[in-house]
Amino acid sequence: MNNRPIGIFDSGVGGLTVVKEVFKALPNEEVVYLGDTARVPYGTKSDRTIRRFSIENADFLMRFGVKVIVVACNTSSSIALSVLRKRFRIPIIGVIEPGAKKAVKLTGNNRIGVIATPTTVKSRAYEKEIKRISGKKKVVSGACPLFVPLAEEGWLDGKITLDIARKYLRPLTAKGIDTLVLGCTHYPLLKGVIAQAVGGRVRIVDSASSVAEEIRDVLRKGDALSGPSKKPQHRFFVTDAVEQFVRVGERFLGREIKKVRRVHYV
Numbered sequence: 001m002n003n004r005p006i007g008i009f010d011s012g013v014g015g016l017t018v019v020k021e022v023f024k025a026l027p028n029e030e031v032v033y034l035g036d037t038a039r040v041p042y043g044t045k046s047d048r049t050i051r052r053f054s055i056e057n058a059d060f061l062m063r064f065g066v067k068v069i070v071v072a073c074n075t076s077s078s079i080a081l082s083v084l085r086k087r088f089r090i091p092i093i094g095v096i097e098p099g100a101k102k103a104v105k106l107t108g109n110n111r112i113g114v115i116a117t118p119t120t121v122k123s124r125a126y127e128k129e130i131k132r133i134s135g136k137k138k139v140v141s142g143a144c145p146l147f148v149p150l151a152e153e154g155w156l157d158g159k160i161t162l163d164i165a166r167k168y169l170r171p172l173t174a175k176g177i178d179t180l181v182l183g184c185t186h187y188p189l190l191k192g193v194i195a196q197a198v199g200g201r202v203r204i205v206d207s208a209s210s211v212a213e214e215i216r217d218v219l220r221k222g223d224a225l226s227g228p229s230k231k232p233q234h235r236f237f238v239t240d241a242v243e244q245f246v247r248v249g250e251r252f253l254g255r256e257i258k259k260v261r262r263v264h265y266v
């Protein structure tokens with residue numbers, strides 16, 4: 001047993017979709033969350049910048065004695081995971097592998113679609129991971145940069161959002177995909193319109209729940225799950241204004257966010 005907290009970071013609020021699943025799957029675990037809201041978005045930045053930001057975020061979480069770091073950002077996971085794994089001795093869990101594994105399990109026709117930020121698509125991280133797990137699969141990727149501001153603005157349905165989703169997703173459905181990975185932590189909020197745009201036959205993989213399962217497996221293997229002895233005191237940190245994070249973040253987390261503090265290391 002190990003009652004130290006789990007550290008989770010994202011470029012902003014998106015990683016709260018992962019936190020939501022962690023709260024559900026691992027109710028005894030205490031979470032320290034960091035949203036790098038001063039430097040969001042990561043999805044359009046260079047690899048070098050994303051690696052630097054990711055190391056600084058992980059360094060910050062290490063101050064809390066975290067037992068594992070979850071990189072709850074697809075862009076950061078696709079670019080910085082290996083650097084973080086070399087630098088830190090605790091387990092580092094990304095969001096790419098769990099989503100890729102689930103998609104490989106679900107596809108019937110071996111055609112998997114992936115939607116993500118431009119940087120994640122450019123990195124081909126999902127494609128490489130899917131091919132590593134199972135060589136035969138065909139992967140079709142598309143960047144959907146407008147989905148991030150739409151999710152943050154709360155434009156989760158309605159004609160404009162649906163039209164944008166249709167435009168982004170048409171090239172993928174035209175290739176006959178039967179499974180679609182939501183390769184960005186913001187996208188689960190738009191799952192409804194995305195499902196409508198791709199049609200009922202395409203299965204949607206929201207990797208947040210797979211990530212929570214992966215965390216449980218890693219902690220269980222290391223005999224590091226928290227005991228039920230105390231009520232977890234979750235903490236949230238941001239690198240920019242607290243109010244905006246709370247307003248948007250409560251929608252992502254699906255509950256009230258308390259104890260948010262601004263940090264000044266950036």
Ligand code: DGL
Nearest residue numbers: 011041042043074075185
């Ligand atoms: N959280 C990021 C991701 O999952 C999306 C937002 C951003 O571009 O920073 O890729």
